[in-house]
Amino acid sequence: MxxxxxxxxxxxxxxxxxxxxxVGPVDGPEADxxxxxxxxxxxxRLGVRLVSENHGPAPVARATVRIAFxxxxxxxxxxxxxxxxxxxxxxxxxTGELAVGxxxxxxxxxxxxxxxxxxxxxxxxxxxxxxAVDRNPGNDRHRVLVLDTGDPYVF
Numbered sequence: 129m130x131x132x133x134x135x136x137x138x139x140x141x142x143x144x145x146x147x148x149x150x151v152g153p154v155d156g157p158e159a160d161x162x163x164x165x166x167x168x169x170x171x172x173r174l175g176v177r178l179v180s181e182n183h184g185p186a187p188v189a190r191a192t193v194r195i196a197f198x199x200x201x202x203x204x205x206x207x208x209x210x211x212x213x214x215x216x217x218x219x220x221x222x223t224g225e226l227a228v229g230x231x232x233x234x235x236x237x238x239x240x241x242x243x244x245x246x247x248x249x250x251x252x253x254x255x256x257x258x259x260a261v262d263r264n265p266g267n268d269r270h271r272v273l274v275l276d277t278g279d280p281y282v283f
Contacts, residue, residue, distance in 0.1 A: 157186035159260035161226065162267035163193055163252050163283075165235075170278035172244045174201070176237040178252070182226035183264075191223045191257040193235070193268075198249040202240040211237070220255070247275045252283065 165178035176195060182188055200216040207213065211221035219239075223232045241248060252270040254262070262268065270283040 156259045156261050158184075159186045159188045159226070159228075159257060159262060160184060160264045160267070161188065161191060161223075161254050161257055161260075161262055163254070163270065164267075166280035166282045167250055167272055167274045168278055168280050169241070169245070169248060169274045169276045171276070172202075172241045174237075174239045174241055174248070174274070176235070176239070176250070178235040178237075180223040180226060180232040180235075180268075182228060182230055183267075184228035186260060187228050187230075188223075188226045188260050189258050191226060191260075192255055193221050193223055194251075194253050194255045195219045195221075195237075196251045196253075197241070199245045200242040202242045205239060207237065208235065210235070216242075245276065247273060249273055 160183035162181045162183060163178055164181070165176065168175045178193065180191070180193055194214070196218045198217070203216065207219060208221070210224070211219055214220050219237065221235055226232055250272045252272070254265075254268045272281050272283045274281045
């Protein structure tokens with residue numbers, strides 16, 4: 129039995145699975161980022177409202193939030209200054225500085241989907257957090273199904 133326990137300890141302690149899903153280095157300051165908000169879709173118009181927070185224990189000078197859509201967005205619409213198109217399906221935005229216990233400003237995107245989809249999926253995540261480690265990535269990663277109802281779908 130002791131051999132089995134030691135074998136498990138070696139596998140766990142070796143880093144196998146350590147930081148699985150974590151972005152950036154495994155060693156570094158720890159910051160627990162989260163993103164919460166809602167999306168709505170109506171007649172091709174897609175609204176995204178999102179707030180980023182840092183639950184600590186270390187501050188984050190800058191991070192990014194990435195929103196990937198299952199359908200392409202129509203071009204020609206301006207994004208907020210902190211955002212850029214990574215592709216016709218992906219928007220990446222800076223969160224700004226996030227103090228411990230601090231919130232960023234609300235990110236508001238008003239987009240148009242190409243065509244008139246009856247539904248789409250949005251995946252929200254943090255691809256970069258300025259070297260900080262997030263051992264609780266579940267609250268900054270979301271996958272949201274949004275139906276063309278005009279109703280807010282909360283994440």
